[in-house]
Every structure is written in structure tokens, then in C-alpha cells.
Amino acid sequence: MTHRLGYVALLLILLSANSLAATGLSARLDRDRISEGETVQLILEAPGQVAGRPDTAPLEKTFDVLGISSGSRIQIINGKTDARTTWTLTLSPKQPGKLTIPPLRIGNRESQELLLEVTDAPVADSTSGADILIESELSPQQPYVQGQVLYNLRLLHAVPIQSGTLSDPKPDNTLVQRLGEERNYSTLRHGRRYQVIERRYALFPQKSGTLKLAPPLFDGEVPDKRQPGRSPFGRLFGQDPFFNSSPLDNLITPTRRVRIRGTARELQIQPRPGNARGSHWLPARQLQLHGSWSPDANQAQVGEPITLELELQAEGLTAGQLPDLTPAAVAGFDLYPDQAQRHTDTGSTGVTGRLRQKIAFLPKQPGKLSLPAIQLHWWDTTADQPRLATLPGREVVVTGAAPQPIQTPAVPALDSPRTPQAPAVTTGQAIQPGITPLESGNRWLWLSTLLASGWLVTLLLWWRQSRRTRADRPATEPASPPRAGTARRRFQSACQNGDPVAAQRALLDWAAAHWPEDPPRGLEALARRLSDPAACAALEELNRALYRERTGWNGTSLATALQQLPKPSRGGDNRPRVLPPLYPRSSS
Template identity: 30%
Template sequence: MVNSYRTTEFFLFSSTKRLSNCFMQICLLGVLCLAANSAIADSISVKADRDKVELSDIITVIVETDFQIANASLDTSILQDQFDVLSRQQSNQIQIINGDFSSTTRWQLRLVAKQTGKLMIPPFELKGVKSKPYPIEVTKPSYKAGVKPYFLEAKTDLSEVFVQQQVIYTLRFYQQGTLLNGNIRPPNFANAQSETLKEQSVYGKTINGQAYTVYEWRYALFPQQSGVLTIPGPMFTGMLSLGGRQKGIQASAEAIKIKVLPIPQNTPPWLPARQVRIDQNWLNSVDQVHLGDSIGREITIRVEGLKSTQLPKINIDGGKDLKVYIDSEQDGQQLNSNGVTAIKTLKLALVPTATGTITVPKISIRWWNTESQHFQVTELAAQNIEVLAALNSIAPTTPIDGQTTTVVSEHNSDSGYWFYISLIMVVLWLSTLFWVYRLQQRLNALKTLSTSIQAHTTLPEVKALPVESLPQFYHQTLQKLRLEQHIESLHDIENPLLQEQLLALEKHLYQNAELADDCIASIQKEMNAFNKTDHSAKTDSALTALYRPK
């Protein structure tokens, strides 16, 4: 019995010990598994598509964790000393395979090295876990001698100009391969006005046997002050695919300095230009112009090498026998690859104030020829115009001088009885013709006087005068002044009130000036005042002379 009890006790002790050892092994295995899982999940890996690159090559770097990070951001500022970060993308991924759960967070970075040498991507840290440094070797670009895959060039057509003179600034970017994207910083012209002549043009060009794609921009600039104008070199940035590699590119053009000379003294107005043209167009015929007519004239001035804002005011003189009114004045400009052309268009109304041959004065513009470097004058030649009397005017009658014809006939003294009868018949016939001639003269005189009296009637009542009849009223008034007072110009009128009111009416008709309400009534009153006295005396005198007794 004792032996049996001991045997049973030993068996129980051995079983308990084995169970304890097994439990300890299981716990240790669990701890090791947890430690292993923890070590795997807390790792951050860094790798690049290439470990050795050329300067300006784009490097793709992948940063990945074995655990998902919510609302976490990768700090890329640690790269700024040696790299430029072009772009970054983040993605999260969750996988369940055969019941195993895994999650990762991934960043894709596109970098460009700032310098050559053995560079290092510093360790990234997330939730206390750090990655290992990652080395990258950067070498100089292996270009062929004298061949650049891309470069930026800036040029000007002139290096020395006067103030306000046009300068053409051309900017070109040359590249081989395929340009994926790009951005250029516009040039800064400082103390100069500018116009963009060409936004962007693209063409091909071969340089030293190498094919390039060229992007071109062109500007016109106009320095506004003397001295040295410095144009900083613009910068181009972008991405280029060349030889199967993507490169982040950055190119700068050289700065340009332009010497700007001051405007020569005593030269108003100052017009520095390549060419100046003056053209005219008559808007109506000048072959038959009557006193008081309005002649439409269009003047076009084209100045190559100036902006429209630089054009001076042009004074158009009409001389003593011609009034000039500006209907409209327009300034514009045209742009092309050669520069700016300013255009001024003037529409004028010319009103002759005298009959006969009048001269339209010439138009002269003095300008500085930027190509020949001297002053020059462009002229629109003067032109003569024949001005006839106003329409419906009465031409002065010219008396017809009587002519006497003496007929000498030779007859034989023995013509006989029939000669005397024939002579008497001829005398009677001539007497009848003379009487008819005198009667016709008197009838013509009465008809002329009647027409003259009708021409001297008073002007129409103001209350019955519509607005569209103002030009007719104006022309009738000029006609009456010419016939009755022998006045060919408004400035010859001795009545100051009448002169003032007629000038106001003229400005209203040809210059759209405002017209006083009592202007027409005042003109009518002054015209009728001297008509009643002067016309009455002339009519009585004419009737007395016509019916003077024999």
C-alpha cells in the first residue's frame, strides 16, 4: 500500500511539472510572437527608383509604413537642405489575407537634387518610429561638349535709345526632348511702359546640328526716363522628359542693360518713330462746293514705333476762308511682331466762308527718325478748292448793250417807183421790231425785279421753323448777307450781335454745340431790321428808273 501511494504521488508530481513547463513555453512563445509582430508593424521603409542620378533628374522616393496612420502628415521639411520637393502623394491600404489583417500608409515623393555629391535622405519619424537614412549619389549632367538640352535666352534689338523710343525685347526657351510642363516668370521692365506683341509661339530650330523646340515671347517697351534701364533675367521652371528620364529643369536668362538718352532740348512735341504717314479721305465731293456747305474730311495719322497714348494733339488750321470743326477724334494702335503702330483718326467738318479759290492748309508733323537718327517732317500737301455762290442765289444781271448795224446799199437812180415802196416797208418792219424789242426789255426788267423782291423777303417765322430746317435757315441768311450787304465772311459783319448769333448757329450745326433758345429769333430780328430800310430804298429806286418818262 505504501509503495502504491508513493507511486501515485510521484506520477501526479511529474504530470504537474510537465504541465507547468508546457505552460511556460506557451507563454514565452506568445511573448515572442507579440514582440515580433510589434517590431514588424512599427517599421518605416524608404527606397528610391535610382540610387545614382544626374543633377536635375527627377527622383521618385517611396516612404512606407507597415501600419496605418490616420490624420498623420509626413514632414518633408527635412529634405529642403539638399532637395526640392516637386510633388507628394499619400495613400492608405488595408489587406485581409487568410484571416491575417494588415494595414499600410504610403507616400510618393518627387525630388530634384540641389547639388552634386553623395546626398542623404534624412530619417523620417512617425509616432516615435524612425526610418533609416537613404543615400543617393548625384553627378554632373553628362551632356555633349557645347550642347545644352535646354536654356533660356533674352535679347533686345537696341542697346541705346532715347526716352519713349521703342525697344523690342525677345525671350526664347530652347529645349530638347519633351516638355511635360513649364512656367515662366514674365520680365520686369521697371521704368518702362510695355506691350505684349506675342504671347507665345512655338517652332523648331537646329543649332550646331542639334534639334530644339523653341518657345518665344516678344514685348515692346518704351523707357520713360533717361539713364540705364536694367531688365532682370526671367526664370523658366518645369519638367522635361529626356533620354527616358524625367528632369526637373530651371533656367535663367541673363540681365540686359539699355542706355536711355534724354529727350533733346527744344523739341516739342517729341515723336521718336520709324515712320510717320498722313492720309486723307474726302467724305463728299469737293468738285462743286457752295458757300456755306459742310465738307467732310477724314485725316489718318499712322506712327510706327509709338503707343497711342504717346500721340500728341494735332492742331488743324483752316486759314482765313475756312472754318474747321472736329466731329470726332479716335486714338488706337496695332500690334505685330515688329512693334506697335499708333493710329489717330480725325473726322472734320470744313465750312468755307468765302467764294472763289480757297486753300486748305497743309498739315505738318515734325518727328525724330529712329533709324536715320535725325529730325524729319511729314506733310499732307495743301489743296485748292473752288467755292461757288450759295445755292439759289441770284446772279447780278448784266445790261445788254444796244448794237446798231448800218446797211449800205447801192441802187441805181433809176430804180423807179417800187424802190420807194420797198424802202417804206423796210422802215415799218424795222420800227415794229424795235418796238417789240423795247417791250421785251421792260417785261424782263419787271421779271428780274420781281425775283429780286422775292429774294429780299423776310425769313420764315421762328415758331414755324423745325429743327431740320436750321441748315436751310443758315444758308439763306448767308445768301442774303452776300447779296444785300456784300459780306463774304461772318467776321466782316459790323453788327456784333448778329455776328455772335450766327457764329453760335454755325457751331451748333457743325460742332454740335448747344444753341440758345432765342438765337434764331435774334438773328431774324437783326436781319429783318436792316432789310426793311435798305430793301425799301432799293426797290423805290429801281421802279423809278424803270418807269422814268421819256
């Protein structure tokens, strides 16, 4: 009987503990007033041993949840067991003001509502003495559209950073190019030593008007001075004097999450000035045009080429922004330009675009001919004035006879009757009996014509068969596409360098990684999946650049229009064709 009463008492204790565990969930903040950029800890506690995690969806509108940790403890006091479960949430407010922390649920438990006041963060200038500072610089303050803007971003920290990330600028309608690697050095601010991480960027705004740059954001972990270090022995054996004085305490330093925001920036982007001349808009700090002729002489022969080697260099412009320099037409010459070679250099002062191109001028008639001057209008952003870069022309005396067109002798029809002609006899010419010279020549002419016709027919049949074989051959499976991020960066770089072939290849690789189940097989198929008319027009321009000559390609519009690819759709692609087919079939 005594044992039964003991079992009943124990059962009642357990039931009371379970009922107490189901009563609720308490919540508290470690601080109820913080500054913008600081984090706060929300501690949830429930009686008993409780499994599960809190639902943080109600917090996501106002807070960033940086981390969640949980723990439990059991205490026995005067023979009574007290078990509790705690959850610690590290929160970073998204905005200043009086914010409400809504009730959170764990199973059937719900916490109470809390209030948190977030004040505006003080300006983290060089005199603030803060542990972490973010500084940024922009130059110039009023740039021109498509002109270069230098953006320097510095993270200064007086405390060690265990880990963290610093956001990159991502303004709308702007091409961003990183300049080199990060620079690390130390500096003094208000008598305090800081370690500096500096990044440099070149921004190319594509639209005039107000350009807004979001505040840079640092999210990381730093040592927590508010919590002393503890060795593992202290956590295992409690508050024992021996283990609390362990030398291992200093080896384990607790950390805390920090989020630091810099200052938002705005720029007024100026449009192209009204007095800017030329068909190309080239805002640059410096532009140089050089050229050399080969042969470097004032005389030439008909049919012998005169080669002009051009070199264009522009500070503050990418190679993709530099135009093709081939003249439209030159009287007395046929033009044969090579494909321009483009390269973009990066340095401390920004980007420098370089273009090299060779143009062969082939004289086709004798006389005194003029080779034209090469002129290029550009805008000096330092002096804010229009400039003209000129390569002088030259006069060339061309000798030799103009090439005569090849005349094919008329061949009489096979069915037409041939009237014998009396041979023209000259002195000393031997005449064989029964065969005239005209008949002998016609025999060789007919034989050569028949042989040439048979050779042409054979060549035509071979060409048609090889084309049919290529058309019927199944396409080989492409190699495994690269990651979307890598292909996208290659595409952006090719657009900036003005390389249409590399841009097409990288774009299709990007699309294959984006749509691995059904990758587009060409630009035409990719255009059908885009709903943006500007992107489709830029793709059509790329398509034309791949199959035309003597015309440069500027990839800035395509890179701006294709910042992201649309999300994959399960349905079929029924959008109309945007690009014309590369090989149109004639209707029969």
C-alpha cells in the same frame, strides 16, 4: 497555456515593431552634387506603416518642391516581417551654392540634416550639346523710353517634352505685348537637330535707366533615361523573367521633372533727347502722314463743309500712343472733328499703330481763307534723328454772305397800355372798317407767343419728369462679370489702342470680378479704393477723356499704374474722393 504563450509572443513582436517605428525618420539624396537648373530627389524612409505627409515648409525658402510621391513595402525574410514607408520629394534649388536641407517632420518623427552642393549652370549655348536650350535676343540694345524693344525667346529641345511651361517676360515699368502665335520649326546646333518653340514680344519701357529682365524659366517633364520602362505586369508580379521581357515595357516611359533657366538681360533705356521737338514724344522706325480734302477745290460756299480725312501710320508705336491731330482753332472756320479710329497691327517687325480721323471745316465768312498745315514732330529711331511729318495747307476762296444773327421782335408787356397808331395807308391797300393792319398782326403775334410758351412749358415739365424717373429707377443688376484675367487683358488692350470707352468698360468688369461682393459702380468709386496717387491721376485723366471732345487719350500711363488691383478689404471704404462727380448737385 501554449496558446497563451503564442499570443504573448505575437504581442511582444507587434510592440517592438511599433517602438521601432517611432524611433526615427531617415533621409538621403540621390545625388549630393548637381548643377543649377537640375533637380534632385530627397528620399525619406520610416519603419512600419506610417500615414501622413512630410511638412515641406522648411524647404520653401531654398527649394521649389516640384512633386511628392509615397509608397510602402512589406518583406518577409526568414519568417520576419519588415514593413517600411517611403516618401520621394523632387526638389529644384532656387540658387547655386552649398545648400542645407533642413530636418523634416512626419508626425513625431524627424529626419536628419543634409547638405547639397549646387554648382553654376554651364552656359547653354549652341555648342553645349545640352538636351534643352533657351535662347533670347533683344533689339535695339539702347532703346528710348516708350520706344519699342523686340524680344525673341526660343526654347530648343532635342528630347521630347511631355509637358511644361515657359515663362513670359514681366519687367517692371514696362508694357508687354505678345506678337502673334508661337512658331514651331527645327534647326541645327553644333550638328544636333533641335525642335524650336519661338515666341516674340514687343516691350515698351515707361522709365529711363536700367531695365532688368529676369532669366526665362522652363519647367516641364522629359523622358527619364536613367529609369527603364516597366509594364504594369512587372510591377504586379515582381521580377519575373516572363513579365520583365513583356513588349509593354517600351510603351510606358518614366519621366523626370526639369527646370531650365535662360540668361538674365539688361537694357539701358535712354531718356527723351534734348533736341526732340513737339509736345508729343513719338519714337518710331517709320511714320507716315497722309490726307485728302473733300471737295478738292479752291472755292467753297459759306456754310458748306470742307472735310479733311487724315491717316497716320507709325511703325514701332501702338495706336494708343498716336496723338489727336485736330487743330486748336482756325480763323474763319468752325471745326467739327469726328472721333479718331485707332488700330494696332502686329507683325514680325513689331507693332504698327494706325489712326484715321475726319475733320470738317465749316466756313463762316466770305473771303480768301487759309486752311492750316498739319505738322507732327517724331523721332526716327533708325537714324536717331528728329523728323517732321507735314501735310500742306491750302488757300480757299469762300463766297456767299455771312449768316446774319436771328433777331426776335420785341413783344410789349401784357399790362402796358397800348396807344392806337394811325395805320400807314398805301395805294391799292384795302382797309376793313374797325380793324387796322397793325391790330391784326398783333393778334397773330400774341397767339403764336402763347402757343410757343405753352409748348415750351410742356416740354420742360416732360424733361423734368423723365429725368426724375431715371434717377428714381433702381439700377438693374449687372450681368455676371467676366473672369478677372480676361477683363484685365481687355483693359490693357484698350489702353494700348487708346480707346477710353472700352478701357472704362473693361476696367469696371475687372474690378467687378476682383470685388464680387461689393463691385465699384464707376470710376469715382474705384478711385476711392486705390492708394496710389499715380493711378488716381490716370483715372481722372480717363474720366476727362470720356466727357470731352477734340482731344485724344493716351492710355499708357493708366495701364502702367494699374498692373494689379489692391487686395479686397473687409473694412469700409473711407478714403477721400479723388475724381470729381460727373453730375455735381448745386447746393440750395
